[in-house]
Amino acid sequence: MTGQKILDFSYSQLKEWVCAMGEPGYRADQILRWVYGRLATSFEQMTDLPQPLRQKLASVASLFSLIPVDEKVSADGSTRKVLFRTHDEKTIESVLMLYPKTGLSRERRTICVSTQVGCPVGCPFCATGQQGFERNLDTGEIIEQILHFMRLLNTRQLSQEILPNLVRRPVTNVVFMGMGEPLANYEAVWQSIVMLNSNHGLEIGARQITVSTAGLVLQIKRLARESVHVELAVSLHAARDDLRNTLVPINRKYPLGQLIPECWEYLEKTGRRPTFEYALFQGINDSLSHARDLSLLLKGLNCHVNLMVGNPTTNPNFIPAPIKRVVAFQNYLTGSGVSNSLRASKGVDIDAACGQLRSRWLNMEPKTQGAQA
Known part of the structure; x- marks a missing residue:
């Protein structure tokens, strides 16, 4: 990798950097059009830049x-x-x-x-x-x-x-x-x-x-005040602190009593209704009493719950909830007036859930890694 990475720059930073090289500011616009618009993979492809500039960029900067x-x-x-x-x-x-x-x-x-x-x-x-x-x-x-x-x-x-x-x-x-x-x-x-x-x-x-966030309250507050109002998804997975402390350990620092009010504020500040992710695991968080806790926690909040069957893991304590229990859980939420949907899992056959491919790679012998790369 050579020198400065172009993708690390904001627009204003790139313009300043280009000008510091003695080039007019509009060169930054040209570079970004090639990177984001034409999906260029090298400076040499940026044919509306002078050849000497392309050569200089290749010597002091990198794209990928x-x-x-x-x-x-x-x-x-x-x-x-x-x-x-x-x-x-x-x-x-x-x-x-x-x-x-x-x-x-x-x-x-x-x-x-x-x-x-x-x-x-x-x-x-x-x-x-x-x-x-x-x-x-x-x-x-x-x-x-x-x-x-x-x-x-x-x-x-x-x-x-x-x-x-x-x-x-x-x-x-x-x-x-x-x-x-x-x-x-x-x-x-x-x-x-x-x-x-x-x-x-x-x-x-x-x-x-x-x-998506596991519930970093101070950063959610900051995000709500930014100029671009993006959608917010909170990895909830439990509606009581005692259980969530185990499933999502950051809850010990930012318990539900702080997290949920911040989600109300995010809605108020941005107009974006928060989404709550809830992965269902057998015997852990998939009972009707858990569904009742969730409906009470979110009562009155304009939000949406994304239910999903928990992914298989190497941890034997976490078994995907049976579909019968998932449906019963969803029906309880619907009957309680909580907007929800059951998200279809994609890529189960390739272990597409977060971190699974990397886990396999890390567990491989170095020789095998080199052969695949």
């Missing part, structure tokens, strides 16, 4: 640093998970999920990005949570995950298989739901959101960007 080292594709082709190696030999995951138009549901191409190597929260049912925390990703590493899949979709080879009528931009939605706690890497995540939303970047609407 992530290297794909493994990829898994679901049997139906709708989910594609990629493991990337970073410049310092760490690994992170990203997932592309394709949703064809069905009934009233629009066609979607969603990218799930990671924000950290590992995760500091340590949820016992999450593969990433069991890997520990190594470091934050920088802005460029976050954005680069998205551009990788945009280039893939832009070839139309993948899109024609699942979405033959692709007519709009390659990516419709970005969710910060991969490895890591996004709000614990606030500055890099926020700068990436700005570039995703900006007309100098990818021009993705704020409603098409979702930030």
